[in-house]
Amino acid sequence: MTEKFETRMVHAGRAGTKTYGYVNPKLVRGSTVLYPNMATKLALGKRVLEPVELYGICGTETHFALEAAVAEIEGGSHCQVVGSGLAAITTPLLAYLSAGDHVLMPDSVYGPTRHFCATMLKRFGIETSYYDPMIDAAGITALMQPTTKVVFTESPGSHTFEVQDIPALASAAHAHGAKIFMDNTWGIHHFQPFKHGVDVSIQALTKYVGGHSDIILGAVTVNSEADWAWLRKGSLELGQYASPDDCWLALRGLRTLNIRLQAAERSGLQLASWFAARPEVARVLHPAFASCPGHEFFKRDFTGSCGLFGVAFQPHYSAAAIVAMIDSLQLFGIGASWGGYESLVLPTTGTISRSAGTGTFEGHVARFQVGLENIEDLIADLTLGLDVLNRYE
Ligand SMILES: Cc1ncc(COP(=O)(O)O)c(C=O)c1O
Known part of the structure; x- marks a missing residue:
């Protein structure tokens, strides 16, 4: 039986957490994790792709609970929480792209995403061009360059609310070997990104998941082991982290989402x-x-x-x-x-x-x-x- 969204949000992220009988996952803050011996440390150190407590930056039980819950909302296999919605945009772009690559961005994209492309991506030799968010598959295909690695989408667009034809853009991007990234913050729960061809889905948890205007938090979700490997490794290389206190508040927000x-x-x-x-x-x-x-x-x-x-x-x-x-x-x-x-x-x-x-x-x-x-x-x-x-x- 597939449970409805409201039922799943009551249970999301709670399975397998060590709550000692309490309803909610614990708030775990921490940097150092103690290992019983060196053999355990060496064995666990190889498991950075798993939700295992290795060192604070790899996440605590609180992070893993929220990541499992967001993956559930988005319908993906793996999620990485980061310190802001904006970091959830910049992290997968930095993790995936290399100097010489090209990105297609919708003209309606969130302003700070545009700024990031014009500053840091440009400085790192990554070129961005902008497309009409209402473009169709033929239109996006015509804009593809041999170096185009990512077709970024945000639907609806920031401030102007254009809804994009994501499945059409996804087929065109995939035919070219490019990935579809989507800022899915507005569509949370109402748009299932991976059912519509998205490879990387971005959520500013600051918005409806937090729900009380008191946290800044982001999440990046993917739906394949291959995408998880580059995302997780890139995120760790960048030292991305989210406050466990904010993750705990986001988990609480989920229950009434x-x-x-x-x-x-x-x-x-x-x-x-x-x-x-x-x-x-x-x-x-x-x-x-x-x-x-x-x-x-x-x-x-x-x-x-x-x-x-x-x-x-x-x-x-x-x-x-x-x-x-x-x-x-x-x-x-x-x-x-x-x-x-x-x-x-x-x-x-x-x-x-x-x-x-x-x-x-x-x-x-x-x-x-x-x-x-x-x-x-x-x-x-x-x-x-x-x-x-x-x-x-
Ligand atoms: C569509 C969208 N994506 C991402 C963000 C960034 O979120 P944060 O404020 O958590 O960095 C915002 C913030 O307004 C937004 O509107």
Whole structure:
């Protein structure tokens, strides 16, 4: 019997941990591991690909519990937790690529990923080119170079929410011998990366898994022994590590992930529908709405949505008017990140940086993260905010 997601999240990562009867895996902090004798040390030292406590940096029981749980959510075979969502992006890129290689990045990629390509990857002789996130298999094939090793994807895209045709991109990349990496943070649980051809799936656990805006954590999941070998070794070579305290909080977050995601989805859809009916709004950028690029792929490949979406306002509203509206909101904090219990808003037009000529919208764009507050309270706050927008001279 295959258990449903909510049942699996109650049990994920708990099997085999030494809890001495307690429900939860222990919080294990540690650097030195003591061995009973040299023969044991030498034998265990060969097992770096396994969840074995060898030295702090190789992970503790707390890390292994979370890694097993994230692998379960993603549907993969092995997971490596690292210190941030951004480290979950940079680690597999550094571990897999070599000088002279080429990477294809979607134009809608998370800003710090773009920055990493322009700085460190470039310095190490790895070239990046950008593609329209709505590209099809023929289009990506045409952009492939003999040195292309990774087709990176992020679906939906940061700030602009284009949903990508991952299976088509995966077949094209694999035909060329390249790997598909995916930042799957938005789609957590609702998009099963390995069923759609992804080789390396990235999660910023900072968002919905943590769920309480109090940790920074990332995870990289793969689904083959071969991919695990280069990922694990590369991660150890880089000295990647995650705080066991944060891993423990992420494990606690997992237990309520399903109900928090359900609430976020419900409120996100309600708020996006409310925005879509307002005259101030040109377009709602929510993958579950036909107005969002790639909506057809969302319907085909995702089982649901989260509470993060964008709103493109009518072009006659100035950037200053949007800022005045945002400043007037009482229940939406102005802040980066998402997936926590609290609602947030950010004006995003100025942060949309593009190289492949995509990502233009009717007017200024803002990103909304819907928290666990009452939806009527949120709508009342936004109604007053739109009054401010309309009164702005
Ligand atoms: C899509 C996406 N990926 C990765 C990250 C990075 O996560 P972290 O803040 O844990 O580094 C973020 C953060 O906002 C994000 O939005």
